[in-house]
Amino acid sequence: MTGRPLPVPDETSAPYWAACAEHVLKLPRCSNCGEFTLPPDVTCPHCQSPEPDFKFEPVSGRGKLRSWTVIRHSFLSGVEVPFLLVDVQLDEQPHIRMVGRLLDGPEAQLHIGDAVTVAFEDLSPEFAVPAFTLADAS
Ligand SMILES: [Zn+2]
Structure with a gap:
């Protein structure tokens, strides 16, 4: 939390x-x-x-990386920096763009088109926000 x-x-x-x-x-x-x-x-x-x-x-929440940004200064309290903010195109809803934190850590090696899947960060017992993790290449 x-x-x-x-x-x-x-x-x-x-x-x-x-x-x-x-x-x-x-x-x-x-x-x-x-x-x-x-x-x-x-x-x-x-x-x-x-x-x-x-x-x-x-x-499904599966998608592909469109771009990403390293966030070094956070405007939100309680967020550890740096972190990666990724811009994702959903596989099944390609016109939808979602932006969220990548939970693999700031050192993750990324390539445009990498497969990601939605994950959730629990902010409180009642609230979670969508984020992403790299999907297994398999
Ligand atoms: Zn309509």
Whole structure:
């Protein structure tokens, strides 16, 4: 457990955070066109439906590295620096970009396109945030 600030769920993001707390990545999917989007908005960015009525569905969380940054100065309390912040393209939802901490440590050897999978960092008993780890090459 850390002293890091906790996310504050609102009505739209509450199901997302509830799933994270159980270490499941669920993404909002538009009921009208069936596309996933993140973060959920008041309209669907794909079909512009004003009533997307997002349903949160579990996804694999597997993806590929698009880029990464070494963070040497943290603006958040309780985060050890340096760490790697990775930009990931999800395999099954390629239009979704997720950014998160890589849990393999700041010395991890990375290449664009490396396979990663979602992992979760517990910030409190009720809260976990999505992060990533390098997937086995096998
Ligand atoms: Zn839609």
